[in-house]
Amino acid sequence: MEALVLEKKMDLSLRDFPIERDEVMGPHDVRIKLHTVGICGSDVHYYTHGKIGPFEVKAPMILGHEASGTVVDCGAAVTTLKVGDRVCMEPGIPDPNSRATRLGMYNIDPAVRFWATPPVHGILRPSCVHPEAFTFKLPDNVSFAEGAMVEPLAVGVHAATKARIRPGDIALVMGAGPIGLVTALSALAAGCARVFVTDIDDAKLEIAAGLGPITPINVLKENMVERIRQATDGWGVEVVFEATGSPQAAATVFEPLCPGGCVVMIGGQPNPISYDAGAAMVREARVENIFRYAHVFPRCVAMLSSGAIDVKPLLTRKFDFKDSVRAFEIAASAPKGDVKMQIELPQ
Numbered sequence: 001m002e003a004l005v006l007e008k009k010m011d012l013s014l015r016d017f018p019i020e021r022d023e024v025m026g027p028h029d030v031r032i033k034l035h036t037v038g039i040c041g042s043d044v045h046y047y048t049h050g051k052i053g054p055f056e057v058k059a060p061m062i063l064g065h066e067a068s069g070t071v072v073d074c075g076a077a078v079t080t081l082k083v084g085d086r087v088c089m090e091p092g093i094p095d096p097n098s099r100a101t102r103l104g105m106y107n108i109d110p111a112v113r114f115w116a117t118p119p120v121h122g123i124l125r126p127s128c129v130h131p132e133a134f135t136f137k138l139p140d141n142v143s144f145a146e147g148a149m150v151e152p153l154a155v156g157v158h159a160a161t162k163a164r165i166r167p168g169d170i171a172l173v174m175g176a177g178p179i180g181l182v183t184a185l186s187a188l189a190a191g192c193a194r195v196f197v198t199d200i201d202d203a204k205l206e207i208a209a210g211l212g213p214i215t216p217i218n219v220l221k222e223n224m225v226e227r228i229r230q231a232t233d234g235w236g237v238e239v240v241f242e243a244t245g246s247p248q249a250a251a252t253v254f255e256p257l258c259p260g261g262c263v264v265m266i267g268g269q270p271n272p273i274s275y276d277a278g279a280a281m282v283r284e285a286r287v288e289n290i291f292r293y294a295h296v297f298p299r300c301v302a303m304l305s306s307g308a309i310d311v312k313p314l315l316t317r318k319f320d321f322k323d324s325v326r327a328f329e330i331a332a333s334a335p336k337g338d339v340k341m342q343i344e345l346p347q
């Protein structure tokens with residue numbers, strides 16, 4: 001089948017890739033005809049750098065892991081899905097017998113196999129085989145484009161869950177990229193009264209400001225800590241989400257935090273970073289780390305369907321599958337004002 005293949009760093013091609021030869025459909029699997037696939041920062045990073053941390057592209061690999069599609073075949077033991085169902089898929093498949101999985105932490109199972117993380121292929125291709133347990137039906141009022149946003153949204157919902165947000169909390173999200181914005185939406189859905197969002201791109205901040213009771217702060221023009229102290233009578237915010245992955249931003253996470261507050265580290269850091277342990281101590285700050293997500297896909301689908309969360313303003317550009325290589329070239333140039341680009345496969 002034709003797939004978008006990362007041959008090696010900075011070398012993409014749309015070409016025949018006979019992955020179906022290695023795909024065995026078990027009794028608990030479904031075959032899915034793919035419809036929409038989002039371009040993730042990690043896909044772009046593999047394209048531009050050839051690796052993320054310990055994961056290195058050593059052989060041609062199909063990109064893509066944010067997907068929706070239609071069930072076209074069901075294994076004999078599948079009970080919750082049928083042919084024709086519109087679905088979205090959780091891209092990480094853990095070992096069901098691992099200790100981490102049995103403890104409910106399947107996302108941090110060291111044996112997890114995650115789409116488009118070497119050596120596991122992604123899904124920028126016409127179809128894939130996936131376990132029923134990690135495939136979720138989309139209600140009629142959730143589009144394929146929104147369905148393909150469930151994967152990034154899941155990161156925000158997992159972060160908000162770890163923060164243990166209470167109604168009326170005030171939060172700060174550092175970074176207005178796709179993950180920062182879905183985190184802001186998740187924080188509001190979890191009950192935050194207001195969310196501050198920082199970035200250096202005014203176009204992204206403008207999108208943020210349109211998503212709800214969100215106050216944008218451009219950190220190149222304004223002092224973020226002072227602005228938050230003023231807005232909170234000197235108290236600070238209950239939750240800080242670090243979604244930039246920048247060591248400089250991460251170094252400041254405790255300054256805007258209130259006593260007893262919580263910091264959630266979301267952005268990936270390729271190298272060790274330093275943070276102000278003294279500032280954390282005097283606040284008795286709780287620090288949470290997240291790695292992807294677990295147990296949140298059904299919640300994300302339910303919130304998209306009910307209207308509790310609307311991701312449509314984040315969908316800024318759509319490409320045809322035949323233009324996938326160009327889509328990645330554009331995504332790699334990080335155009336201002338673009339949040340989420342998606343690729344649509346021929347149906």
Ligand SMILES: [Zn+2]
Binds near residue numbers: 042065152
């Ligand atoms: Zn992603």
